[in-house]
Amino acid sequence: MNINNLSSILLAALFILSTAFTSVSFSQEEVVMDSIITGGKYRITLYTDKEIIGKVTKQDSVYVYMSTDEGTVRIRHEDIFSVSKSTVPRLMAAMFTLGGGILLRGGGNYYNSYNDENKPGYSFQVTGLYPFSENKAIRIDISYSRFNRTTYDYYYYYTSPPENSKQNIDFYNAYAQIIFGDFNTRTNFSVYGIAGVGLMHINEGDYKYTYYNYYDSTYTTQARNGYNYTNFSMTIGGGLRFKINNRLGIFTEIQYNMTAYEGFFWFFGGGNFPIRGGLTYTFF
Numbered sequence: 001m002n003i004n005n006l007s008s009i010l011l012a013a014l015f016i017l018s019t020a021f022t023s024v025s026f027s028q029e030e031v032v033m034d035s036i037i038t039g040g041k042y043r044i045t046l047y048t049d050k051e052i053i054g055k056v057t058k059q060d061s062v063y064v065y066m067s068t069d070e071g072t073v074r075i076r077h078e079d080i081f082s083v084s085k086s087t088v089p090r091l092m093a094a095m096f097t098l099g100g101g102i103l104l105r106g107g108g109n110y111y112n113s114y115n116d117e118n119k120p121g122y123s124f125q126v127t128g129l130y131p132f133s134e135n136k137a138i139r140i141d142i143s144y145s146r147f148n149r150t151t152y153d154y155y156y157y158y159t160s161p162p163e164n165s166k167q168n169i170d171f172y173n174a175y176a177q178i179i180f181g182d183f184n185t186r187t188n189f190s191v192y193g194i195a196g197v198g199l200m201h202i203n204e205g206d207y208k209y210t211y212y213n214y215y216d217s218t219y220t221t222q223a224r225n226g227y228n229y230t231n232f233s234m235t236i237g238g239g240l241r242f243k244i245n246n247r248l249g250i251f252t253e254i255q256y257n258m259t260a261y262e263g264f265f266w267f268f269g270g271g272n273f274p275i276r277g278g279l280t281y282t283f284f
Contacts, residue, residue, distance in 0.1 A: 036064060036083060043084045044075060049246035049284055051185060053087050089184035092282045095129040095137075097251060099278025103145040103171075106256065106271040121147025121169075123274040131183035139179050141196065141235075145171040145274055167207035167226060171272065173257060174198045175235050185284065190241045192253075200233035200259050231259045241280060252277035 036042065036056055044052045044066070052075065054068035064075045084090075103121035123145035131137040148166045181192030204226030210219050239253025258271040 040085070041087050042066075043087055043090070044080055045082045045084075045090070045284075046075070046079050047081045048079075049081075049185075051089060053089065089186040090284065091131045091134060092183055092185055092284060094131075094283040095183075096281045096283070097125070097127045097129070097278055099126075099251065099253075099276040100124045101274060101276035103147055104273040104275065105147065106258075106273060119147070121145055123171075123276055125274070125276050125278070129179060134184055135180060135182060137179040137181070137183055139175075139177040139194075139196070141173070141175040141177055141198075143171075143173045143274065145173070145272065168205040170203040170205075171257075172201040172203070173233065173235075175233070177235065181241070185246070185282070188243045192239055192241065194235065194237040194239065194253070194255060196235045198233050198235070199230055200257060201228070201230040202259075203228050234258045243282075246284075247282055249280040249282065250277065251280050 036059060038056050038058055041055050042053070044064070046052070052066055052068060052073055054066040054073070056064060057067050057072065058065045062077060064077065064080070066073045066075065101123055103123040105120075123143060125141065125143040127139050127141045129137050129139040146168060148168050150166060175196040175198030177194055177196030179192050179194055182190040206223065206225050208221055209224050210221045213220060235255050235257045237253055237255030239251055241249055241251045243249045252275075254273060254275045256271055256273055
């Protein structure tokens with residue numbers, strides 16, 4: 001799998017998610033103004049996606065007046081998108097996010113015999129989220145990450161052999177996740193948790209490997225091919241989400257992605273830490 005393949009996958013996922021979520025966001029309720037009774041409590045949604053929850057105090061041919069926690073609000077009939085007798089804030093229909101950031105290394109079997117120098121890599125992510133309750137949602141998380149490492153001889157890494165080379169390590173992750181947070185449309189700030197399972201494909205690039213021969217005190221350099229393998233993976237993490245307006249927001253989150261090796265999950269070995277931030281778009 002290469003960068004072009006990843007781009008195709010991400011674009012296809014973006015198109016499918018956008019199409020599906022847009023079809024949800026534009027499904028409208030018919031407004032029947034006669035259903036609004038003075039003295040009743042309602043949740044009124046405007047065409048601007050703003051929600052107003054309160055008690056109708058009076059109405060005329062042009063306006064509806066509501067008593068809310070913020071005071072009395074006057075609403076034009078023509079601005080009303082939908083009316084509900086439920087006074088509970090709506091759940092968002094779905095959320096799409098696009099983000100990027102850095103990748104920190106967690107060690108593990110694919111780091112052995114290398115000098116990683118603890119330099120971070122980079123990471124990109126696209127997600128689609130669907131709430132099924134006020135505080136739980138399912139999310140599809142697709143990401144790509146890369147870092148590079150310097151090869152060296154495992155037994156003689158205190159020496160400085162010539163012709164060491166950089167090797168690119170690419171990670172392609174796909175997860176099904178449960179998100180624990182607050183998903184009603186009136187929330188301006190939310191803290192959320194992440195737990196999920198999926199697949200991690202690791203693509204190791206080709207490199208030159210220099211080793212030391214202590215019998216004759218010489219160095220030998222060999223060209224080697226990298227490995228490609230796919231493992232089961234688990235992910236845990238958390239994040240923060242801030243609402244800019246009814247549709248747009250920003251987020252930041254950290255995950256720990258663990259890989260399975262020889263049938264076991266290496267919770268503190270075969271994994272990495274992507275730290276990302278980006279934009280959110282909410283569908284109603």
